[in-house]
Amino acid sequence: MSVLQVILNSIIRASELALLSLGLTIVYDILKFANFAHTEYAVVGAYFAFILNVTLGLPIFFSAILAAIATGIFAILIDRVVFKKMRNANGIIVMVTSLGVAIALRNTVRAIWGASPKSYNVPLQAPIVTKYFRITPLQIWIIAVGAAAMVAFYILLHYTRLGKAMRAASDNPDLAQASGIATEKIVTAVWFIAISFASLGGILIGMETYLLPYMGFAIIIPVFCAAIMGGLGNPYGAMLGALVLGFAENFGLYINFGKLFNLGGLLHITHRALFIPTGYKPAISFVILIVVLLLRPRGILGKKEER
Amino acid sequence: MGFVNFLVYLAIMIGIFAIMSLSLNLQYGFTGLANFGQVAFFCLGAYTTTIITLTFGLPFIIGLIGAMVVAGVFGYLIAIPTANLKEDYWAIVTLAAAEIVRIFFLNEGWVVGGGPYRGGAFGVGDIPQPFKSHFSAQTYPFFYLGIVLVCLLITYLIINKITDAPFGRVVKSIREGNDHLAQALGKDVRRFRLKVMATGGVFGGMAGCLWAHYYGFISPSQFLPLVTFIVWAMVIVGGKGNNKGAILGTIVITLFYNSTRFLKDYIPINEITLASLRMVAIGVLIVVVMLFMNEGILKEKKKIY
Amino acid sequence: MLRLENVVKNFGGLQALSGVSFRVEAGSITGLIGPNGSGKSTCFNVITGFYEKDGGDIYFRDENLEGLKPFEIAQRGLSRTFQISQVPEKMTVFENLLLAPKGQTGEVITNVFFKAARIEEETREYLEKAKDILKLLKLYDLRNEYAGNLSGGQKKLLSLGRVLLTEPTLILLDEPTAGVNPTLINDIIRAVKRLRDEEGKTLLIVEHNMKVISEICDKVIVLDFGRKIAEGTPREVQNDEKVLEAYLAGSSKKWDV
Numbered sequence: 001m002s003v004l005q006v007i008l009n010s011i012i013r014a015s016e017l018a019l020l021s022l023g024l025t026i027v028y029d030i031l032k033f034a035n036f037a038h039t040e041y042a043v044v045g046a047y048f049a050f051i052l053n054v055t056l057g058l059p060i061f062f063s064a065i066l067a068a069i070a071t072g073i074f075a076i077l078i079d080r081v082v083f084k085k086m087r088n089a090n091g092i093i094v095m096v097t098s099l100g101v102a103i104a105l106r107n108t109v110r111a112i113w114g115a116s117p118k119s120y121n122v123p124l125q126a127p128i129v130t131k132y133f134r135i136t137p138l139q140i141w142i143i144a145v146g147a148a149a150m151v152a153f154y155i156l157l158h159y160t161r162l163g164k165a166m167r168a169a170s171d172n173p174d175l176a177q178a179s180g181i182a183t184e185k186i187v188t189a190v191w192f193i194a195i196s197f198a199s200l201g202g203i204l205i206g207m208e209t210y211l212l213p214y215m216g217f218a219i220i221i222p223v224f225c226a227a228i229m230g231g232l233g234n235p236y237g238a239m240l241g242a243l244v245l246g247f248a249e250n251f252g253l254y255i256n257f258g259k260l261f262n263l264g265g266l267l268h269i270t271h272r273a274l275f276i277p278t279g280y281k282p283a284i285s286f287v288i289l290i291v292v293l294l295l296r297p298r299g300i301l302g303k304k305e306e307r
Numbered sequence: 308m309g310f311v312n313f314l315v316y317l318a319i320m321i322g323i324f325a326i327m328s329l330s331l332n333l334q335y336g337f338t339g340l341a342n343f344g345q346v347a348f349f350c351l352g353a354y355t356t357t358i359i360t361l362t363f364g365l366p367f368i369i370g371l372i373g374a375m376v377v378a379g380v381f382g383y384l385i386a387i388p389t390a391n392l393k394e395d396y397w398a399i400v401t402l403a404a405a406e407i408v409r410i411f412f413l414n415e416g417w418v419v420g421g422g423p424y425r426g427g428a429f430g431v432g433d434i435p436q437p438f439k440s441h442f443s444a445q446t447y448p449f450f451y452l453g454i455v456l457v458c459l460l461i462t463y464l465i466i467n468k469i470t471d472a473p474f475g476r477v478v479k480s481i482r483e484g485n486d487h488l489a490q491a492l493g494k495d496v497r498r499f500r501l502k503v504m505a506t507g508g509v510f511g512g513m514a515g516c517l518w519a520h521y522y523g524f525i526s527p528s529q530f531l532p533l534v535t536f537i538v539w540a541m542v543i544v545g546g547k548g549n550n551k552g553a554i555l556g557t558i559v560i561t562l563f564y565n566s567t568r569f570l571k572d573y574i575p576i577n578e579i580t581l582a583s584l585r586m587v588a589i590g591v592l593i594v595v596v597m598l599f600m601n602e603g604i605l606k607e608k609k610k611i612y
Numbered sequence: 613m614l615r616l617e618n619v620v621k622n623f624g625g626l627q628a629l630s631g632v633s634f635r636v637e638a639g640s641i642t643g644l645i646g647p648n649g650s651g652k653s654t655c656f657n658v659i660t661g662f663y664e665k666d667g668g669d670i671y672f673r674d675e676n677l678e679g680l681k682p683f684e685i686a687q688r689g690l691s692r693t694f695q696i697s698q699v700p701e702k703m704t705v706f707e708n709l710l711l712a713p714k715g716q717t718g719e720v721i722t723n724v725f726f727k728a729a730r731i732e733e734e735t736r737e738y739l740e741k742a743k744d745i746l747k748l749l750k751l752y753d754l755r756n757e758y759a760g761n762l763s764g765g766q767k768k769l770l771s772l773g774r775v776l777l778t779e780p781t782l783i784l785l786d787e788p789t790a791g792v793n794p795t796l797i798n799d800i801i802r803a804v805k806r807l808r809d810e811e812g813k814t815l816l817i818v819e820h821n822m823k824v825i826s827e828i829c830d831k832v833i834v835l836d837f838g839r840k841i842a843e844g845t846p847r848e849v850q851n852d853e854k855v856l857e858a859y860l861a862g863s864s865k866k867w868d869v
Contacts, residue, residue, distance in 0.1 A: 028395070034395035034398060034399065082598065086598070092339060092394045093597060093601070095394070095395060096539070096597060099343070099593065100591070100592070101590065102590070103586055103590030104590030104594065106590075107583040107584070107585075107590065108583070111583035111584050111587060115579050217532065220402075221402065221403045221406060224399040224403075225403075228399065232396075277414060279413065280410065286404070289400065289403065290388050293388050293389065293396065468725065469721055472719075472724040473718030474718060474721055476703070477719055479703055480703065483700035487662065487682075487694065487698055488694070488698035488699075490662070490681070490683045491662075491683075491686055491692050491694070491698070492686060492778060493686035494683055495683050609758070611704070612704075612706045612739055612755070612756070
């Protein structure tokens with residue numbers, strides 16, 4: 001595999017992770033709890049798209065958009081039934097509740113669609129192959145959607161009234177009331193944005209591989225790591241975290257650590273190749289998380305101590 | 308006889324999981340540490356005793372002690388980078404750590420001796436059952452139940468005693484979100500957290516050891532995060548911060564979990580759907596209890612002087 | 613007893629304390645006043661180690677507190693209360709007080725099993741002290757109530773009581789009378805004076821109520837924008853022009869004489 005290919009794979013992974021970790025971090029920012037159901041919403045979104053695309057036969061493009069919207073609304077409904085009643089509760093209480101929601105969602109999906117993998121009805125497209133890399137049109141889409149979502153979020157945060165209100169609510173919930181948009185409306189908007197982005201992420205992952213009820217759990221650790229690395233509650237931090245993780249996961253498996261430790265033959269320790277076994281891919285994000293937490297307990301871009 | 312055997316099986320399950328609940332209750336119910344990786348203790352305990360008793364052929368008691376020590380040390384280690392962090396971080400770090408432990412045993416078959424179709428995803432069988440030769444196949448489960456209940460009793464007494472002591476007072480003040488207060492009173496909050504995690508690990512390891520010798524076969528697929536979530540449901544339903552509640556919650560959840568097995572005899576439903584619906588119910592139960600009866604069935608006891 | 617030398621604390625670009633120096637003499641009550649945002653609470657947090665300072669030195673009984681963690685500073689006999697009472701809600705008033713004594717035998721897990729008798733003895737002793745304190749603070753009837761059910765003023769009193777049980781050398785009180793009903797304020801004043809006069813304790817108090825300040829303080833230090841602008845007896849400080857100016861300009865808080 002060429003270095004260029006590894007870079008490309010890293011960017012693809014980062015785009016998927018960013019779509020998910022961004023939502024996780026803004027929900028944390030506004031609602032002050034770590035939502036352990038976040039990646040399960042992405043799974044729900046992916047299966048919504050499956051209904052539209054496979055069961056109803058809609059093109060995947062429209063299925064994805066409709067499913068993202070539907071899942072956003074679904075998240076608002078769950079909020080009304082569950083989380084709204086806990087607005088003033090301690091973050092740990094809400095977090096544990098979100099764990100309950102996660103377990104219920106994951107297993108509802110499994111009860112309905114079973115545990116076997118499912119695929120979208122997507123026309124097969126030939127990958128673009130060059131001497132140095134190979135990329136499928138779908139992967140180009142993933143990068144494009146990821147990038148577009150980040151830009152859209154930036155515009156939303158800085159150039160709209162809602163964005164201003166969100167930033168105000170993040171700094172000071174009481175002040176936000178004064179800025180004209182009621183806090184509850186901000187919360188609704190945040191759920192919608194966070195979860196529809198997450199759904200897009202889930203759908204894209206589902207398109208690239210396949211759909212599984214456990215795909216949400218499979219990705220929860222890197223998504224949280226990305227968000228924490230950037231400082232929970234910091235949207236740009238989450239994007240940066242996703243990028244770092246995307247590269248770390250791919251380069252972690254690509255780099256020959258045997259060569260690295262040997263300092264190019266300088267130490268004559270060993271000439272054996274020493275790669276991280278693929279089975280340990282999930283461990284990479286964990287190790288990075290621990291290192292980050294040890295060095296910068298509030299994440300790379302985290303806010304410093306509050307006054 | 309079949310029914311009695313089933314009851315003994317249930318009682319053993321309740322005993323083993325009650326130890327897990329008491330361990331989590333110490334961490335979450337009393338200290339406010341959201342350990343989403345409780346299963347790691349269970350897994351480490353099970354594998355440690357397997358290695359000690361099967362690979363090295365040492366007696367059960369050494370396996371039990373080893374399991375408790377290894378899981379306790381793990382609890383202590385995992386708390387080091389997290390001890391000064393907020394509960395959100397704690398939850399994800401423990402969740403991830405538990406997955407790493409499982410992945411380790413999935414990839415490293417050699418730790419249990421290796422061999423064809425052995426270790427890693429294949430799991431390990433033939434884990435010796437303590438004092439098996441002294442009993443008949445019919446009476447052995449009763450004896451094992453005895454071992455489990457003795458372990459549960461010891462766990463209950465120890466955890467009850469330390470949560471009732473000044474130690475328990477300090478960890479409760481940490482739970483109440485008053486890191487600052489405890490610090491201002493000269494308490495080394497970090498050390499208390501490390502100790503709680505180590506103690507939680509010791510008993511989680513004990514439960515894992517009992518599990519391994521009961522089943523006689525372990526594999527990484529038994530140590531999925533699912534186990535952690537079920538133990539959480541037990542603590543939350545029973546009543547966090549109440550040790551009797553933790554045991555009661557274990558009984559309730561275990562009975563619920565096992566009673567739904569028989570549903571498939573009455574309704575045409577496949578195994579996977581049933582298992583999923585069972586977990587949906589557990590998830591919904593957690594949400595409902597958190598929303599409407601935050602304190603669980605048995606409230607935390609108020610200490611009167 | 614306590615000596616601050618050129619203490620600096622920054623928050624981002626903002627300088628919350630810019631070179632503050634003062635002394636707290638043993639056996640005295642020192643008031644720390646100033647308009648809102650003048651750095652009083654920051655000063656407390658820096659002294660007690662909750663904030664890391666960015667410059668200067670703090671000495672407590674001639675020991676430099678550099679690099680010590682909050683609990684280590686507390687263990688040296690420096691006890692504080694918080695502006696917003698930190699009260700574990702699901703612990704009773706008694707439990708709150710029993711939490712306070714430092715280095716209890718029963719805080720070590722192994723001792724719980726091997727030194728049970730000593731723990732019981734200690735608990736009895738602490739309970740007796742706690743009872744006396746609760747009677748003094750008029751909280752005795754609430755002794756087995758959850759602290760979360762107390763009023764704001766009662767929580768303040770409870771915090772004060774807890775500090776007393778730590779057997780402190782130096783006590784830092786952050787707004788001990790804010791939100792406390794006026795009759796209780798007199799009790800607090802009496803309790804604080806008694807601490808100095810009968811038990812020889814040293815106190816540093818952040819307080820807005822000038823009546824309290826002038827009644828109990830031997831010395832007052834005035835902060836404004838993170839600088840010390842005046843120091844003296846309550847009377848001297850109240851007539852200081854710079855102080856009046858700071859209060860009139862900086863805050864809606866009036867002299868509450």
